[in-house]
Amino acid sequence: MIWNDLHSLIASHNKFLISSHMSLDGDSIGSQLAFYWYLNSLGKEVTICNHDAVPAKFTFLHNSDKMTVLPLKGHYDVIVILDCSNPGRLGWDIGSVSASDIINIDHHRDNTRFGTLNLVDTAAAAVGEIIYDHFLNCNISFPHHVAESLYTAIMTDTGGFRFSNTNSRILKKCADLADKGADCAKIYEKVYASHSPNALLLQARIWSTLHFLLDGRVCVMEMPYSLVDELGAQLSDSEGMSDYTSTAEGVYVGMLVKHNENQTHLSLRSKGRIDVGKIAQKIPGGGGHSNAAGCTINLPYTQALQKMLSIIEKELQ
Numbered sequence: 001m002i003w004n005d006l007h008s009l010i011a012s013h014n015k016f017l018i019s020s021h022m023s024l025d026g027d028s029i030g031s032q033l034a035f036y037w038y039l040n041s042l043g044k045e046v047t048i049c050n051h052d053a054v055p056a057k058f059t060f061l062h063n064s065d066k067m068t069v070l071p072l073k074g075h076y077d078v079i080v081i082l083d084c085s086n087p088g089r090l091g092w093d094i095g096s097v098s099a100s101d102i103i104n105i106d107h108h109r110d111n112t113r114f115g116t117l118n119l120v121d122t123a124a125a126a127v128g129e130i131i132y133d134h135f136l137n138c139n140i141s142f143p144h145h146v147a148e149s150l151y152t153a154i155m156t157d158t159g160g161f162r163f164s165n166t167n168s169r170i171l172k173k174c175a176d177l178a179d180k181g182a183d184c185a186k187i188y189e190k191v192y193a194s195h196s197p198n199a200l201l202l203q204a205r206i207w208s209t210l211h212f213l214l215d216g217r218v219c220v221m222e223m224p225y226s227l228v229d230e231l232g233a234q235l236s237d238s239e240g241m242s243d244y245t246s247t248a249e250g251v252y253v254g255m256l257v258k259h260n261e262n263q264t265h266l267s268l269r270s271k272g273r274i275d276v277g278k279i280a281q282k283i284p285g286g287g288g289h290s291n292a293a294g295c296t297i298n299l300p301y302t303q304a305l306q307k308m309l310s311i312i313e314k315e316l317q
C-alpha cells in the first residue's frame with residue numbers, strides 16, 4: 001500500500017528537500033506548501049528550493065516566503081519532487097544531491113518514475129488532489145492556510161474549474177476545502193483578477209500577434225522573451241495566454257510561442273480529441289497533458305514554428 005510506504009519513509013528520515021518544475025504554477029506551489037506544512041507538522045527539517053521564484057500572484061499563500069531559489073545548499077535525507085514528470089524539468093541536477101531517497105508525487109502520464117518511491121496518479125486533476133487524498137487517508141486535519149494551498153493547486157490545474165478534468169469528484173473535494181477554510185473568492189481574485197498595469201500591457205502585445213495557420217486549424221500567439229523586460233512585466237504575466245489560443249471555432253491546436261535568438265518554447269493547447277501531449281513528446285524533453293502540453297526547440301522562432309507545424313499537420317490528417 002503506497003500510502004503506508006510514504007508514511008514509513010517519511011517517519012524514518014529527518015532532513016527533507018521539496019522541489020518542483022521550472023516556471024512554477026499554482027499546482028506546483030500549492031502542493032509544495034501543503035507538503036511543507038505536513039512535514040513540518042511531523043517535526044521534520046524542511047527546505048523548499050526551486051529553479052524559479054514564486055510569481056507575484058501566488059505570494060498571498062501562507063509560507064510562500066519560505067520558498068527559496070537555487071543554488072541548493074546542504075545535505076538532505078530525502079528529496080520530495082512534486083508535479084514534475086522527469087528530473088530534466090527541475091532546472092537543477094538531481095544527481096548532485098546525495099539523498100538516500102526520492103519521493104516522486106505527480107499526475108503527468110509521461111512521468112518517468114524516477115523516484116525511489118513513486119506516487120503517480122494520472123487520474124488526479126492536480127498533485128494538490130493527491131496530497132489531499134493522502135491527508136484524508138491518514139486522517140490528517142490541517143489549518144485553513146493548507147486548505148487554501150490545496151484549493152489553489154486544484155483550481156489552477158483545472159483552469160479555474162473549466163478543463164475536462166473538472167468533475168463532481170473534484171468539485172466535492174474543493175467544497176470540502178472551502179469548508180476547511182479556503183476563501184474561494186479571495187483565491188480567484190488573487191490568481192486570476194490581479195494584474196499589474198505592465199502585465200496587461202504585455203498581454204495586449206501578445207494578443208496583437210494572434211494569427212491562424214493550416215486553414216484556420218492552428219492558432220498562434222508569440223512573444224520574444226525580451227518583451228517582458230522591455231515592458232517591465234514578469235514572465236509569469238504571460239501565463240494563461242496560451243489557454244485562449246485553442247478557444248477559436250475551427251481551431252484544433254493553439255499555441256503560445258516564447259522565443260529568444262536560438263531557443264523557442266511552445267505552450268500547446270487543444271480541445272477534445274487532439275492530444276497535444278503526444279505532439280509535444282515528438283520533441284525531446286517535451287510532454288504534458290492531453291489538452292495542455294509544452295516543449296522547447298533549440299531553433300529560432302520561424303524554424304521552430306515550421307517544425308511544429310509539420311508535426312501538427314501529420315497529426316491532423
Ligand SMILES: [Mn+2]
Pocket residue numbers: 027028083107125126127157
Ligand atoms: Mn499539476
